[in-house]
Amino acid sequence: MLEIFEEMFGYQFMVRAITVGLLVSLCASLLGVSMVLKRYSMIGDGLSHVGFAALAAAAAAGIAPLKVAIPVCIVAAFLMLRISENSKLKGDATVAVVCSGALAVGVMISSMSSGMNTDVSNYMFGSILSLSEEDAMISRILSALVVIMFLVFYNRIFAVTFDENFARATGTKAGLYNGILAVLTALTVVIGMRMMGALLISSLIIFPSLSSMRVCKKYRTVIISSVIISVFCFMTGITVSFAKSTPAGASIVCANLVVFALMSIAGAVKNKGQLRKKA
Amino acid sequence: MSLIRCEDVSLGYEGKVILQDVNFRLDGGEYLCIIGENGAGKSTLIKGILRLKKPMKGIIETDCGLKNNEIGYMPQQTEAQKDFPASVYEVVISGRLNKLGMRPFFNKKDKKDVMDKLELMGIAGLKNKCFHDLSGGQKQRVLLARAMCAAGKMILLDEPASGLDPVATKELYELIEKINREMGITVIMVSHDTEATIKYASHILHLSHRQLFFGTTGDFLKTDEGRNFAVRKEV
Numbered sequence: 001m002l003e004i005f006e007e008m009f010g011y012q013f014m015v016r017a018i019t020v021g022l023l024v025s026l027c028a029s030l031l032g033v034s035m036v037l038k039r040y041s042m043i044g045d046g047l048s049h050v051g052f053a054a055l056a057a058a059a060a061a062g063i064a065p066l067k068v069a070i071p072v073c074i075v076a077a078f079l080m081l082r083i084s085e086n087s088k089l090k091g092d093a094t095v096a097v098v099c100s101g102a103l104a105v106g107v108m109i110s111s112m113s114s115g116m117n118t119d120v121s122n123y124m125f126g127s128i129l130s131l132s133e134e135d136a137m138i139s140r141i142l143s144a145l146v147v148i149m150f151l152v153f154y155n156r157i158f159a160v161t162f163d164e165n166f167a168r169a170t171g172t173k174a175g176l177y178n179g180i181l182a183v184l185t186a187l188t189v190v191i192g193m194r195m196m197g198a199l200l201i202s203s204l205i206i207f208p209s210l211s212s213m214r215v216c217k218k219y220r221t222v223i224i225s226s227v228i229i230s231v232f233c234f235m236t237g238i239t240v241s242f243a244k245s246t247p248a249g250a251s252i253v254c255a256n257l258v259v260f261a262l263m264s265i266a267g268a269v270k271n272k273g274q275l276r277k278k279a
Numbered sequence: 280m281s282l283i284r285c286e287d288v289s290l291g292y293e294g295k296v297i298l299q300d301v302n303f304r305l306d307g308g309e310y311l312c313i314i315g316e317n318g319a320g321k322s323t324l325i326k327g328i329l330r331l332k333k334p335m336k337g338i339i340e341t342d343c344g345l346k347n348n349e350i351g352y353m354p355q356q357t358e359a360q361k362d363f364p365a366s367v368y369e370v371v372i373s374g375r376l377n378k379l380g381m382r383p384f385f386n387k388k389d390k391k392d393v394m395d396k397l398e399l400m401g402i403a404g405l406k407n408k409c410f411h412d413l414s415g416g417q418k419q420r421v422l423l424a425r426a427m428c429a430a431g432k433m434i435l436l437d438e439p440a441s442g443l444d445p446v447a448t449k450e451l452y453e454l455i456e457k458i459n460r461e462m463g464i465t466v467i468m469v470s471h472d473t474e475a476t477i478k479y480a481s482h483i484l485h486l487s488h489r490q491l492f493f494g495t496t497g498d499f500l501k502t503d504e505g506r507n508f509a510v511r512k513e514v
Contacts, residue, residue, distance in 0.1 A: 037363055152383045159373040162365055169329040169352040170429040171377045217409035218366040 008242045016136045017128035017195060017248070021234050023143035024192040025204060029230035030150045031185050032209035033223055034161045038181075043080055044202030046095040046102075047189040050076040052123050052198040053106035060113035066138055069190045076102075077182035103198075126197030126249035128238075139191045146184045153180060158219055196249040207256035208233070214260075214267030229259055282307045282433060282465055283328065287337035290320065290327045296335065297323050303484055303493040307432060310459050310466045312480035312496075314473075314508070319486045321469045322355070325437050328467065351430025351464075353422050355437045367413070367421050368406045371396060374428030396424040400454060416447030423454065433465040434458065440472060448472070452479060473511055 008014050028044075035041060051069045058068035080094055110120045122130050131139070150157065159167040160177045168174040185205070193201045208230035209222065216222045237252030244251075281304040289299040298320030305311055313321045326332040327339055329352055351374070374396075375389040397403040400420040405413065410421060419439055426434055436455065440448040452475050459466045459479075470476050476483065476496075483499045485492040485508075492499055499505040 155373070155376060155379070155383070155385065158365075158369065159376050162363060162370065162373060163354070165331070165354055166352055166425070166429075167373075167376065168331055169354075169435075170350065170374070213362075213364055217364050217412070218407075219364055219369050220366075222364045 004239060004243050008239065013129060013131070014242065016131055016133065018235075018238060020131060020136050020139045020143070020191070021128075021195055021238060021248075021252075022231060023140060023147075024188060024195070025208075025230040025234040026227060027143045027146040027150075027184070027188040028192060028201075028204040029208040029226040030147065030223060031181065031188055032205040032207075032230075033213075033219070033226055034157055034181055035185060035205055036209045036213070037161050040081070041206050042092065042095040042099075042202065043077070043185065044189055044205040046080055046098040047073050047077055047186055048193045048198040048201045049099045049102040049106070051190050051193050053102040053109065055123050055193075056106040056110040056113075056120070060109050064134075065194075066135060066190065070142075070187065073186040073190045074183050077186040078179065081178060081182050122197075123193070124197050124199055125247055126193070126195050126200060128195055128241075128248045130194050135194065139194075142187050142191055146187055149180065149184055153177060157181060162219075196252065197247075200249040200253050203253045203256060204230070207253070207260055211256070211260045211263040214263040215270060229256075229263075233259055281305060282309075282341065283467075284340045285328075285337065286340070288324075288327065288334045288339055289336040290323045290332060291335055292323075297488065298486065299336075299489050301337070301484075301486070301490050303482075303490075305465060305467070305482065307465055308459070308463045309481045310456075310479060311468070311482045311484060312476040313467065313469045313484045313486060314471075314476060315486035315491075320488055321486055322437055324486065325435055325467070325469060328435060349431030349433065351426035351428070351434040353419075353426040353434070353436045353439055355441065363411060365410045366406070367397075367402065367408050367410055368393065370410050370421055371424045371428055374425035377429055392428060393424075396427045399427070399457075400424045414447075415443050416450065419443060419447070419451055420454070423451070427458065427464075430464060433467065436466065436468040438469050438471060440470070440475070448475075455479070473508055477509060 008018075035043060051073050054069040054072040055065045058065040076098065080098060106123075107120070156172065156177045157180075159172055160174045160181075164174050164178075188205070189201055192204055196204055208226040211229050212222050212225035216225050233255040234252055237255040238248055240246060240255070241248040241251040284304040285301050288301040289296055291297045301324065313324060315321050323332065327334055329350065330339075372385055372389065372393045375385060375392060378389065379385070394403065397406060400423060402417060402420050402424065405417060405421070410418065413421065423439065426436070439455070440451055443451065455466060455468070456479050458464050468480075477500070480496050482494065483492065483496050484490070485499070485504065492502065492504060500509055
């Protein structure tokens, strides 16, 4: 076991991938709790597809991918939250439209420019090799920013997640904090999708918080435990991926899946115990 | 000067008027019940007062320096929060948010206020319990405590007792009266409970898409509508 770790940290690209991945897992798990509770679980999915289209466009135009993907995803996040609030298209339908629409656009762009090559596959399923040192640096800075913003706005994010109407009624600018949530989520998705892939990044957002909600009953403990779960699953997944040469994204999601199953069982046992105590 | 004043107010959704020509004023320490049938525009008026909705016509004015961050609000119970993991303490302290200003975190004063309000509602022992594991009556007390944390001078309640059993309902009304009498906080409440309305309210606003009556409870009971109202159990 130790030998694997030693070998893993011996490679420059692995150190890069692990530092970025840990930070992204941290961000995703923090934001995931609010996303799941606000019934926006699928928004990560929608954003990642938009990100895919943006990356494809950037690659075709020969521009640095993150510079295009970040603003595009932030705009998309705003639009999706706004549309699902106001219009007759309900949240899930909006996301579905955006998801498949953006995917189609992305595929069209890449097939017209360079053809369906390994680049496209990398965007879809992620690759730890695709991170350049510059990308890694931007990713680290942005994810640190996401964590700091989340902590600073923690109490406000709780309030708009728990009861938006009350928050609004008592003078909290709910729209502003929803906007901040959207921006932070968009950033996390863009940073994470290079490694996890467009198809798998949303699981990084949803799984840890769902797992911890099986067992924990307080907002703060849910947040803390989902961070722990997320980081643990990332490390497990990436180690397996390194040892068995499986794709990193899929390995991490599988680790999350196992933890989710275990936590569901633990939650069921705990609830049963409580019922018995009451009776 | 009165605490809140509505003049010729009309409210509605997407160009359709739901409620029109509402005129009333309320002074500090009064207890107003808004009554009327389902869909009469009661909750819409509450939204107007909370500035969640802009009036289509007329003005809703809050005087005496009453700011939005001095109004406490207790919404109708919603199912959306059913599986939300949050402790009672976390829910109640979120009511202090409008006192934060530019600060990111709560301080000792905020925390003390939360404990005071929990004591006031008699639920200090539930502090660490999960909100959605509580009974209906306990939940409403938690939401009332949260509203009190947000309130300075006025508290708005939208059918606080709906779905509660008679004992819990009585206890809740007594708590609200205590807030009104002892702390001098103005109460505006939407209610379907005629008995409680007549017993506790100092003023009554009767709505049915427009204003049928506004005045003191005593005056209301002298009108035909009021006498009819008093013999019915529910509106």
